[in-house]
Amino acid sequence: MRQLLPVLLGRIRRGAPHVLGSGLPLMSLALLAVGCAGPSLMPRAQAVAIKDRDRALALHADAIQTATRQSGNVGALAFLDAKDGRLVVLPGDTPADAWARYTASPESRTGRVSVPVVVVFVHRADVPKAPEAVTQSALQQEQALRTSVAALETELRDARRTEERLSLVERELAESIAATKQETDKALAAARADMQKELSSLAEDLAAARKFMLQTAQLGWLNHELNVENASGIRKVATASQELTASSARLEDTMRQLSDSLASQLKELANRLDTIQAKASSLK
Numbered sequence: 001m002r003q004l005l006p007v008l009l010g011r012i013r014r015g016a017p018h019v020l021g022s023g024l025p026l027m028s029l030a031l032l033a034v035g036c037a038g039p040s041l042m043p044r045a046q047a048v049a050i051k052d053r054d055r056a057l058a059l060h061a062d063a064i065q066t067a068t069r070q071s072g073n074v075g076a077l078a079f080l081d082a083k084d085g086r087l088v089v090l091p092g093d094t095p096a097d098a099w100a101r102y103t104a105s106p107e108s109r110t111g112r113v114s115v116p117v118v119v120v121f122v123h124r125a126d127v128p129k130a131p132e133a134v135t136q137s138a139l140q141q142e143q144a145l146r147t148s149v150a151a152l153e154t155e156l157r158d159a160r161r162t163e164e165r166l167s168l169v170e171r172e173l174a175e176s177i178a179a180t181k182q183e184t185d186k187a188l189a190a191a192r193a194d195m196q197k198e199l200s201s202l203a204e205d206l207a208a209a210r211k212f213m214l215q216t217a218q219l220g221w222l223n224h225e226l227n228v229e230n231a232s233g234i235r236k237v238a239t240a241s242q243e244l245t246a247s248s249a250r251l252e253d254t255m256r257q258l259s260d261s262l263a264s265q266l267k268e269l270a271n272r273l274d275t276i277q278a279k280a281s282s283l284k
Helices: 004-014 023-037 044-058 061-071 095-104 136-240 242-283
Strands: 075-080 087-092 118-123 132-135
Touching: 044 061, 044 075, 044 118, 061 075, 061 087, 061 118, 075 095, 087 095, 095 136, 118 136, 132 136, 136 242
Parallel strands: none
Antiparallel strands: 075 087, 075 118, 118 132
């Protein structure tokens, strides 16, 4: 790779048309490979594998830049298929974006692409950034994190919708309670008015009954006085005439029956008045 770097620099200086557009990514890949070729704490076998990977990707720099430029994205994940070694370019603005686009595509579900453990994100030629080595596990973890965040955002939106629905239900319930209370108040007011009318009517009935009872008592007293006077007159007339005595006896019997009947009627009226008075007391 150290021998490849002067060759790339020479081609760029000569201004070869097919190299100018991809000079920067070629340089980036070359610098990445040179950096990996220096002393490192990683095992020798791993260092050799990284050199081989970078050297192989450097050979496809033009194809990588062409695919990135056509996609219109900032860069692309580039790697060689672990099965057949063919170049795979996954465009995106960031490594995570490129990986998300790939996992969402139908091609990722076919199993035809075998992604290596480590891939490289190559920036577009006009972006002055060096290639970035990214592990597949890191991409998967970030994808899982994005999925979790999206699920949480969805749950949050659902919770907000639920809260809005609950607020709407609470408002409707409050309005319903207010309307029911208003109707109940109206019904109670109407019931009180009807009750007052019934009490007033009952009071009038009681007053009429008391008046009738008083008149009846007065009539009975007068009748009793008349009976006493009639009995006294009959006794006076009986002494004068035997015929009048017999008539007086019959009249006396008749008056006694009338008095008994009137007493019975007065007792019945008193019972009715007691019943009416009891009903009035229960209504109050």
